[in-house]
Amino acid sequence: xxxxxxxxxxxxxxxxxxxxxxxxxxxxxxxxxxxxxxxxxxxxxxxxxxxxxxxxxxxxxxxxxxxxxxxxxxxxxxxxxxxxxxxxxxxxxxxxxxxxxxxxxxxxxxxxxxxxxxxxxxxxxxxxxxxxxxxxxxxxxxxxxxxxxxxxxxxxxxxxxxxxxxxxxxxxxxxxxxxxxxxxxxxxxxxxxxxxxxxxxxxxxxxxxxxxxxxxxxxx
Numbered sequence: 001x002x003x004x005x006x007x008x009x010x011x012x013x014x015x016x017x018x019x020x021x022x023x024x025x026x027x028x029x030x031x032x033x034x035x036x037x038x039x040x041x042x043x044x045x046x047x048x049x050x051x052x053x054x055x056x057x058x059x060x061x062x063x064x065x066x067x068x069x070x071x072x073x074x075x076x077x078x079x080x081x082x083x084x085x086x087x088x089x090x091x092x093x094x095x096x097x098x099x100x101x102x103x104x105x106x107x108x109x110x111x112x113x114x115x116x117x118x119x120x121x122x123x124x125x126x127x128x129x130x131x132x133x134x135x136x137x138x139x140x141x142x143x144x145x146x147x148x149x150x151x152x153x154x155x156x157x158x159x160x161x162x163x164x165x166x167x168x169x170x171x172x173x174x175x176x177x178x179x180x181x182x183x184x185x186x187x188x189x190x191x192x193x194x195x196x197x198x199x200x201x202x203x204x205x206x207x208x209x210x211x212x213x214x215x216x217x218x219x220x
Contacts, residue, residue, distance in 0.1 A: 014151025017190030033144035043126030064157035069104025151192035
């Protein structure tokens with residue numbers, strides 16, 4: 001059996017897709033992977049809406065742009081974003097990248113993705129665990145998509161605020177009552193139109209792991 005760590009460490013978020021159709025059997029496998037995610041008390045609160053309709057995807061993309069734009073504009077005003085991209089030497093290129101981020105365009109790619117899968121959870125079934133259960137399901141989806149040669153991306157942009165989450169629900173016909181369904185994100189899926197370069201480096205394990213108590217870096 002292939003070591004799952006190989007799949008995990010080679011996956012990256014893909015935001016540009018070819019227009020090629022993603023076969024139904026591949027979507028079914030992605031959904032099946034989500035179905036087998038861990039879930040508190042086996043409540044399985046997740047629900048998935050598979051979207052291919054261009055008009056609906058355009059609405060989701062527009063909403064994601066607004067949500068991400070608001071959040072990243074705040075980061076820009078605080079100077080965090082400038083620091084993140086300070087290594088880009090070309091001033092024009094750096095300005096273009098910053099504009100791409102704080103405008104929210106970075107998150108509107110639902111419009112080009114062949115498939116968008118909305119991930120929502122029933123608050124009437126194990127409401128305390130819903131965010132955790134759905135996050136586990138999304139990670140399974142991303143890994144399965146990658147293992148199939150597809151690209152995928154987890155996008156929180158269109159539900160970044162309660163107001164936007166309500167709009168997202170209205171786009172997809174999800175009941176809008178506060179105690180009914182929680183919207184976590186959507187997952188864009190398609191054939192990658194960008195090179196699958198190795199993901200950005202992660203912090204070394206020695207920097208993030210302690211032994212027996214906080215702050216102890218020496219392994220017993």
